[in-house]
Amino acid sequence: MRLSLVRRTSAEFVGTALLVTAVVGSGIAAARLSPGDVGLQLLENAIATAFALGALILIFGPVSGAHLNPVVSAVDWWLGRRSGTGLTGPNLAAYGAAQATGAIAGAVLANLMFDLPATTWSQTDRTGANLWLAEVVATAGLVVLVFALARTGRTTTAPAAVGAYIGAAYWFTSSTSFANPAVTVGRTVSDTFAGIAPTSVPGFVIAQLVGGLLAVAALAAWYPDAGRAADAVLMPPLAQESETP
Template identity: 50%
Template sequence: MTSFSTSRKLAAEVLGTALLLAAVVGSGIMGERLAGGNTAIALLGNTLATGAALVVLIWVFGPISGAHFNPAMTLVAALRRDMPWRLALAYPPVQVTGGVLGVWAAHAMFGEPILQVSTRLRDGGPQAFSEVVATFGLVGVILGTVRFRPEATALAVGLYITAAYWFTASTSFANPAVTAARSLSDTFAGIAPSSAPAFILAQLVGALLGAAVFGWLLQVEKTS
């Protein structure tokens, strides 16, 4: 198996998260501009671009860094001892940095002001609970496919997020780095900074619940 240096792993997380946020925010802007006021059409465009981008980005960066792009998934990996804590602690700062760079790139591509702060409120218990459910499910999808069909992980993650955009009230951020970065975009995909802490807390709760439940579910029974 090919081994990559820590610097390459961190670079992969920066680039991958940046490209993911460019897809999320850019497709949101494009969708809203072309939808003629139809929010469902705008969300559909945003959904398809995000799910497709995730599949490709995991294929490209997975062999280098694991393609986490997500502090919650990094936390799960560290708790499961799939990566050392020293490396796990280095991932979230570069993931957030990459996310912000991706948001700025999307703004630049569409002629938007680079520096923005979102005013789109996403408050309330149902939204926060949706993030618990979305992140819990994402952990289950990743752990289950890695265990049984590792070659299908990228596709499974993309399909799950595509579906979760529509079955959760929050449109399934399921990622603290994505949440933080999207607070800096006052566009279709944005989230107000005041709404972000509840989302991030819910995502971490969902990730921990997912790690516990699916860690137990997928554990092989020892036979004598």
């Protein structure tokens, strides 16, 4: 069991790190390639992030489920706790720690690849009720999508579906769809196109947690037995298929 958890959390760490590297790195590249055209910069950033997310789910889904998001992991634990599926409490804590530290490491990696200081606090303020509302919507939609795919046995479509959702949410939400507390924290240490000021983080994280709660309520109404499929989020982890040595 111990080796299995190490295997899964290492996948969550690296997967979340590479996700943030894709977000921050493509943001830096977009700002340099298309100076003065914010719309084009956002398009470049969104496309790179969507494609990278799909690829990361393919890589890490069979190992850890490729949650890469503390809200997804928390809902997985909550829905699966009664049926004995999904993450246990200690596993949830380990996943959350791996995702948060991985996100910071990913931002540092992106900064270094573009010859920037390893860490610089972002000065980009992202605050206001409209942005918080956008984060509630983006996070709730993401979580409902993930668990709907698991419940209906369509996890093989998760890479394309989740990547497409995030790519679209870049454009239909005013916050550009962070929808992930770990990614939000990671983006504070890069003062670039994709950054967010540390003072803006609490509002975003609270909104994301509210979105997760709304998703739980929606799933209770639309997929009342979603908890039985918690082991399949986002893809069935191989490590959970054989816990015995």
